Amino acid sequence: xxxxxxxxxxxxxxxxxxxxxxxxxxxxxxxxxxxxxxxxxxxxxxxxxxxxxxxxxxxxxxxxxxxxxxxxxxxxxxxxxxxxxxxxxxxxxxxxxxxxxxxxxxxxxxxxxxxxxxxxxxxxxxxxxxxxxxxxxxxxxxxxxxxxxxxxxxxxxxxxxxxxxxxxxxxxxxxxxxxxxxxxxxxxxxxxxxxxxxxxxxxxxxxxxxxxxxxxxxxxxxxxxxxxxxxxxxxxxxxxxxxxxxxxxxxxxxxxxxxxxxxxx
Amino acid sequence: xxxxxxxxxxxxxxxxxxxxxxxxxxxxxxxxxxxxxxxxxxxxxxxxxxxxxxxxxxxxxxxxxxxxxxxxxxxxxxxxxxxxxxxxxxxxxxxxxxxxxxxxxxxxxxxxxxxxxxxxxxxxxxxxxxxxxxxxxxxxxxxxxxxxxxxxxxxxxxxxxxxxxxxxxxxxxxxxxxxxxxxxxxxxxxxxxxxxxxxxxxxxxxxxxxxxxxxxxxxxxxxxxxxxxxxxxxxxxxxxxxxxxxxxxxxxxxxxxxxx
Numbered sequence: 001x002x003x004x005x006x007x008x009x010x011x012x013x014x015x016x017x018x019x020x021x022x023x024x025x026x027x028x029x030x031x032x033x034x035x036x037x038x039x040x041x042x043x044x045x046x047x048x049x050x051x052x053x054x055x056x057x058x059x060x061x062x063x064x065x066x067x068x069x070x071x072x073x074x075x076x077x078x079x080x081x082x083x084x085x086x087x088x089x090x091x092x093x094x095x096x097x098x099x100x101x102x103x104x105x106x107x108x109x110x111x112x113x114x115x116x117x118x119x120x121x122x123x124x125x126x127x128x129x130x131x132x133x134x135x136x137x138x139x140x141x142x143x144x145x146x147x148x149x150x151x152x153x154x155x156x157x158x159x160x161x162x163x164x165x166x167x168x169x170x171x172x173x174x175x176x177x178x179x180x181x182x183x184x185x186x187x188x189x190x191x192x193x194x195x196x197x198x199x200x201x202x203x204x205x206x207x208x209x210x211x212x213x214x215x216x217x218x219x220x221x222x223x224x225x226x227x228x229x230x231x232x233x234x235x236x237x238x239x240x241x242x243x244x245x246x247x248x249x250x251x252x253x254x255x256x257x258x259x260x261x262x263x264x265x
Numbered sequence: 266x267x268x269x270x271x272x273x274x275x276x277x278x279x280x281x282x283x284x285x286x287x288x289x290x291x292x293x294x295x296x297x298x299x300x301x302x303x304x305x306x307x308x309x310x311x312x313x314x315x316x317x318x319x320x321x322x323x324x325x326x327x328x329x330x331x332x333x334x335x336x337x338x339x340x341x342x343x344x345x346x347x348x349x350x351x352x353x354x355x356x357x358x359x360x361x362x363x364x365x366x367x368x369x370x371x372x373x374x375x376x377x378x379x380x381x382x383x384x385x386x387x388x389x390x391x392x393x394x395x396x397x398x399x400x401x402x403x404x405x406x407x408x409x410x411x412x413x414x415x416x417x418x419x420x421x422x423x424x425x426x427x428x429x430x431x432x433x434x435x436x437x438x439x440x441x442x443x444x445x446x447x448x449x450x451x452x453x454x455x456x457x458x459x460x461x462x463x464x465x466x467x468x469x470x471x472x473x474x475x476x477x478x479x480x481x482x483x484x485x486x487x488x489x490x491x492x493x494x495x496x497x498x499x500x501x502x503x504x505x506x507x508x509x510x511x512x513x514x515x516x517x518x519x520x521x522x523x524x525x
Contacts, residue, residue: 075425076422076425077426077428078428080426081427082422082423082426084419086419088420088422089423090420090423090437090441092442092518093441093518101424101427101429101437102428105427105430106428133517133518134518135519135520153428
């Protein structure tokens with residue numbers, strides 16, 4: 001397909017640590033269309049974050065090619081906004097300054113930046129927190145600001161690395177709904193890494209299940225259920241069962257691997 | 266407890282159990298301290314303004330001279346150490362280039378530079394300030410390097426993905442992220458500078474608190490020695506309090522700092 005926004009062809013990534021070679025990604029091929037919501041699903045150590053980092057441009061693949069809009073990815077850039085797993089807000093900047101940071105780099109006029117920050121804060125219902133520092137915010141609010149920081153730059157692609165992993169389930173559901181709203185309103189392409197099966201079904205157009213070492217694509221599942229999806233519906237739960245089996249196989253391999261490692265020590 | 270000690274001290278000296286020449290009574294010291302602080306002449310409006318008169322006491326002039334040396338030396342030391350530390354922390358090549366030299370110079374106490382500094386700069390303020398620069402330079406340098414090296418890579422990656430170039434990365438990410446370390450270095454540096462200034466004044470100059478207590482020894486004015494030491498303590502406390510409030514202000518975003 002020539003018109004896919006992100007093309008990942010034959011991508012492999014090998015980490016060598018102290019003589020050991022770990023194949024984190026093994027011959028990954030994936031095409032992502034503009035506006036798609038993709039979830040990368042798998043147990044920890046399956047290379048889903050490695051793949052995301054490669055798309056982000058933080059660590060280039062050992063072999064293979066990643067292109068975005070036909071251009072090869074070489075370094076990180078504002079066309080691919082990232083929301084991290086940890087709280088990667090700058091703690092020395094207020095909420096306002098965090099959101100404005102990318103815009104100030106682009107040398108956008110002050111008045112315009114202020115207008116944009118205002119609009120984003122309003123959309124996220126956080127006007128009262130404009131002058132607060134990240135340490136004063138709850139986990140959910142911090143991730144809202146992290147999303148706003150990316151939205152401010154109007155990146156067409158949003159890369160999200162287990163962004164809601166540390167949140168309680170209620171906050172998590174809230175943010176998932178908010179993210180879906182943003183996704184529909186701004187027509188972003190989202191690549192979302194998660195190890196939660198339910199989260200992936202709730203959010204994604206397409207779920208990419210990955211295997212544990214070497215990291216390969218085990219299966220692609222297209223989710224056709226209309227949104228807002230109901231986690232208690234029969235359809236939802238059937239898909240959950242299928243995905244659980246797939247992920248459990250990999251989780252077991254991961255577990256066996258860990259036992260091997262610990263007995264080898 | 267301090268009162269009990271004071272009382273004991275007063276008792277020992279006033280009963281001449283210890284020689285008051287060696288350990289004068291606290292009351293004598295306080296009287297001397299006041300005399301040292303107070304203006305020497307009566308106020309005369311035709312000679313000077315009231316404010317100038319108020320600060321014409323010997324102690325005020327000594328404290329000012331010492332403080333001036335500390336501030337100038339500390340600022341020069343900081344201005345040299347900060348950029349070098351930032352570069353050494355951020356760039357491995359620069360680090361390898363300067364590190365051997367620094368590792369050799371750093372363990373030499375600034376005091377050991379006294380002969381050389383007099384040889385190079387003669388007497389007066391320059392050698393004293395040179396020594397203070399040395400005393401302030403290394404703690405700030407070492408902590409700045411450590412601070413930059415400990416910047417969480419997630420901030421770097423976040424800034425890169427938001428489009429930050431080298432200068433932005435330096436000034437708006439690395440520098441603030443390293444601030445807690447840098448301020449620790451500054452606080453140690455100012456402490457060292459204060460120690461060094463007293464020693465330097467005993468040797469190279471003829472005013473300042475360090476000079477004054479050495480001078481007092483030559484006249485056997487033990488009450489003035491203790492009064493001078495007391496002033497040194499007060500000034501040190503004031504400097505540390507000042508650094509502490511600067512710290513609290515600059516790190517108001519820091520998780521560990523509860524806003525007061």
